[in-house]
Amino acid sequence: MTTGRWEHLEHGADIGIRGCGSSLPEAFAQAALAMSGVVTDLDNINPVDTVAVECEAPEFDLLLIDWLNEIVYQMATRNMLFSRFEVEICGHQLRARLYGEATNPDKHQPAVEIKGATFTELEVRQAANGEWIAQCVIDV
Amino acid sequence: MKLSLFTQRDENTWEIPAQGRMRVPAIIYADRALIEAMDDKVYQQVTNVATLPGIVDHAYAMPDAHWGYGFPIGGVAAFDAEQGGVISAGGVGFDISCGVRCLHTGLGADDIALAREPLADELYRRVPAGLGSTGQIHLGPRDMDDMLRGGAQWAVRQGYGTPQDLERIEEHGCMPDADPDQVSEKARHRQRNEMGTLGSGNHYLEVQYIDQVYEARIATAFNLREGDVVVSIHCGSRGLGHQIGTEFLRLMATSAASHGISLPDRELACAPIKSEIGQSYLGAMRSAVNCALANRQIITHLTRQAFDAVFPGSALPLLYDVSHNTCKPERHATNGEARLLYVHRKGATRAFGPGHAELPAALRDAGQPVLIGGSMGTCSYILAGTAQSEQRAFSSACHGAGRAMSRRQAKRQWRGRQIIDDLKRQGILIRSPSLRGVAEEAPLAYKDVSAVVDAADHAGLAQKVARLRPMVCVKG
Incomplete structure (x- = not known):
């Protein structure tokens, strides 16, 4: 059973994203869903095509930035939107599969294009109740 | 913000004396109402900027300042390389060389009124807008290098626009000393199909008419009269600039300590100008500036084609590009x-x-045109640099309205269709691939640009010349 959830945080010019989960990989996957949710409604994206990505960073907060920016890069260069993320984190290395489809403006009504994940409000931590939280502001 | 935080120097000048780690004082230019409404984060961010090595005179914030990344949006700071000064990827931002250009059309508002719908359709058909839109130009590696070195000058050589355009662009359309070798493969890949595209978010192409002239002498020098129609284009360096910003922000944030720089906020990511990373960023950032200038030049060409299709023989000379x-x-x-x-x-x-x-x-006696974009459906302004601009904030002024409301709030409050219908009743046609995007960019989600412009004018940052009202807006 999954306990993951995501939300958007208020930021004057842009938008913050937060993923929460019972594990670090789940929180990262939820943060990615939150980012896709900035662009379009997740229900509109059919997760039929798969892209594999990897990244590595010395700290978990940098790993979150690298992970989100890798998704931004894949969205931009493959012209795709993603609505499902399978994430494994081993040490400081992340491997993931992204599931989505080609962007279709009529279907997806994409609100914005994401420029990149920022260090603003960047936080990766485990709360007292054991829940993992991964968040930052993204520039749109 | 609380006014008690500041020493008020004059009606529109609010100083924060140097304290703590600040190397210089900070100044925010704004009227009382704007500064009272301004986000507390602006105070924190402008004082953080004042702590950076080699900063000269003051850290400044413009009347439209709001919470940014490291630097406030609306932030200005100058650094001396000889005094250990830094260059900051956070101080430039992700959308490197995002800017506005304004074209004359030689047409009047009455001319446009006769063909408003076909013009809107033609512009929307020819100028790619929105997420995932691609241009007609697909750059191979060698063309990419030439574009990154040449900027708008490269674009003109490719047949987009005329040599006369170049003298109306900062740096004559080409940022010198760009170093394409510092631009990563990923950044190039993101740009391959994005030349000549508007992008999304707050980027737009607008047909506007001049509804008021404030300063006749300068308006004449700018060749602007009441009732004249102009086109304003707001966009930047697209995926290439975003990727360069992303990569150097991380690199500068993680290497600052090795340069002996202690960052009050990682987003202030910077490196000494005289360092390998600093020079590498300068080479990449200048390439991105050229990418933005080439991009706006190509969109100018597409705009001229659209006008020619609806108004055969029309000419659209460039007023200026900032x-x-x-x-x-x-x-x-x-x-x-x-x-x-x-x-x-x-x-x-x-x-x-x-x-x-x-x-x-042709513009030297009048001062530089300062192009201030409003939001969809609201006014834009043309100002001019003044004799005091340099002394006020290293010859800098505001850039737009700034958001008053988050995207999330805007999306909850409005529907894109309703906004498009309302604006159409006011005589403003919107063309956009995304109704949700239109809702998030609703006119009332932005601050009152007129208040920002008045404060810039009163503070002597730039002088009000003319006000523009929208007729057609192509929104990314």
Whole structure:
């Protein structure tokens, strides 16, 4: 059973994203869903095509930035939107599969294009109740 | 913000004396109402900027300042390389050289009224807008290098626009000393199909008419009369700039300590100008400036084609092109001596005063056109740099309205269709691939640009010349 959830945080010019989960990989996957949710409604994206990505960073907060920016890069260069993320984190290395489809403006009504994940409000931590939280502001 | 935080220097000048780690004082230019409404984060961010090595005179915030990344949006700061000064990827931003250009059309509002719908359709058909839109130009590796070195000059050589356009662009359309070798494969890949595209978010192409002239002498020099129609194009360096910003922000944030720099906020990511990373970023950032200039030049060409299809024989000469996310080397007089400074403008427009050597002869007596974009459905403004601009904030002025409401709030409050219908009743046609995007960019989600412009004018940052009202808006 999954306990993951995501939300958007208020930021004057842009938008913050937060993923929460019972594990670090789940929180990262939820943060990615939150980012896709900035662009379009997740229900509109059919997760039929798969892209594999990897990244590595010395700290978990940098790993979150690298992970989100890798998704931004894949969205931009493959012209795709993603609505499902399978994430494994081993040490400081992340491997993931992204599931989505080609962007279709009529279907997806994409609100914005994401420029990149920022260090603003960047936080990766485990709360007292054991829940993992991964968040930052993204520039749109 | 609480006014008690500041020492008020005059009606529109609010100083924060140097304290704690601040190397210089900070100044925010705004009227009382704007500063009271301004986000507390602006105070924190502008004082953080004042702690950076090699900063000269003051850290500044413009009247439209709001919470940014490291630097406030609307932040201006100049650094002296000889004094250990830094260059900051956060101080330029992700959308490197995002800016506005304004074209004359030679047409009047009455002419447009006759063909408003076909013109809107033609512009929307020819100028790619929105997420995932691609241009007609697909650059191979060698063309990419040429574009990154040549900017708008490259675009003109490819047949987009005319040599006359170039003298109306900052740096004559080409940022010198770009180093494409510093631009990563990923950044190039993101740009491959994005030349000549508007992008999304707050980027737009607008057909506007001049509804008020404030300063007749300068308006004449700018060739602007009431009732004239102009086109304003707001966009930047697209995926290439975003990727360069992303990569150097991380690199500078993680390497700052190795340069002996202690960052109050990682987003202030910077490196000494005289360091390998600093020079590498300068080479990449200048390439991105050229990418933005080439991009706006190509869109200008597409705009001219659209106008020609609806108004055969029309000509659209360029009034001016300004960038508002940059760091540029400029000579400024401080303490009576001219020094070469690296001026960061993050969401701020250069505003050279009358007589500046950089200005084309036809504009030199009037001062540089300062182009201030409103939001969809609201006014935009044309200002001019003043004799005091340099002394006020290294010849800088505001860049736009700034959001008053988050995207999330805007999406909850409005529907895209309703906004498009409302604006149509006011005589403003919107063309956009995304109704949700239109809702998030609702006119009332932005601050009142007129208040920001008035404050810039009263503070002597730039002088109000003309007000523009929208007729057609192509929204990314």
